[in-house]
Amino acid sequence: MELAGTIQEMRQVRANWRGDGVTVGFVPTMGALHDGHLSLVRKSQKTCDRTVVSIFLNALQFAPTEDLSSYPRDIEGDIAQLSELGVDAVFFPDKSEMYPSTFSTRVDQDETTAFLCGASRPMFFQGVLTVVLKLFNIVEPGHAFFGQKDAQQAAVVRRMIQDLNLPIEFHVVPIVREPDGLAMSSRNQYLSPEERVDAVCLIRSLQAARDAYAGGVRASEVLKNQAEEILNAVATARVDYVELVDPVTIQPVEVAKEGSLLALAVFIGKTRLIDNLILPRDPSLIS
Numbered sequence: 001m002e003l004a005g006t007i008q009e010m011r012q013v014r015a016n017w018r019g020d021g022v023t024v025g026f027v028p029t030m031g032a033l034h035d036g037h038l039s040l041v042r043k044s045q046k047t048c049d050r051t052v053v054s055i056f057l058n059a060l061q062f063a064p065t066e067d068l069s070s071y072p073r074d075i076e077g078d079i080a081q082l083s084e085l086g087v088d089a090v091f092f093p094d095k096s097e098m099y100p101s102t103f104s105t106r107v108d109q110d111e112t113t114a115f116l117c118g119a120s121r122p123m124f125f126q127g128v129l130t131v132v133l134k135l136f137n138i139v140e141p142g143h144a145f146f147g148q149k150d151a152q153q154a155a156v157v158r159r160m161i162q163d164l165n166l167p168i169e170f171h172v173v174p175i176v177r178e179p180d181g182l183a184m185s186s187r188n189q190y191l192s193p194e195e196r197v198d199a200v201c202l203i204r205s206l207q208a209a210r211d212a213y214a215g216g217v218r219a220s221e222v223l224k225n226q227a228e229e230i231l232n233a234v235a236t237a238r239v240d241y242v243e244l245v246d247p248v249t250i251q252p253v254e255v256a257k258e259g260s261l262l263a264l265a266v267f268i269g270k271t272r273l274i275d276n277l278i279l280p281r282d283p284s285l286i287s
């Protein structure tokens, strides 16, 4: 496995593959890897000849009040897991090289960032888009793999690829969950044992709304209320948002239909967690 700690080293690794006509898959991460990240890696390995994983805690997407300084880090553990999986290269640049003091360009997007996490975290997607475009330009992948866990992020990056004509095939990988249904997240490490138990309310609330949809409810307000009722019953939970949106434009929808995205963000204690589900095609198929 190639270890590239600088942009120059990553470019050299990439240049060495150029003549081989290989397809390159790319999985950007912020580290503290778990099985959710690893499922993206496996999907890339199935799809492409080479897989590059980046580990970069992107300061640009954190507001000053957010958890940048406490975000979990385990670069050695991450590299060991990626080596075990047979990843071809890991890119872990320094913040000082990615954002030198002269850095002054930002990538922005309108429609898809107006709601959900874009509303709660105003500069968040600007930070995400800027770093993802930089990483794409350094790694030059033919394929990129993102998680459905961050459904709005996937929509935003997909739109950037389309709008800016990037020669990259975009893949979204399903959410990987703990046995009790909690979506895996690096931030789950922040939860106390009691909060960890409470955190299952995210998936429970999504399931309650999905069950109501299966029962014939189509009004967005009613489905959202169904989910909020579950969340409001949990003492440590504070709802940031529960919204039903179009999965491509991330604009609110009033009437639920197949493919609508039900997304939520909830503070469990001080930890902000997100989760979502896509309403299924045929409600009778819901188990």
Ligand code: AMP
Pocket (backbone or CB within 6 Å): 028, 029, 030, 031, 035, 036, 037, 039, 040, 145, 146, 147, 148, 149, 150, 173, 174, 175, 176, 177, 183, 184, 185, 186
């Ligand atoms: P992060 O390190 O949180 O920036 O995540 C890196 C990538 O892993 C993103 O594309 C996430 O959507 C994806 N990811 C994180 N958690 C999960 C999960 N539980 N299941 C699937 N993908 C995930």
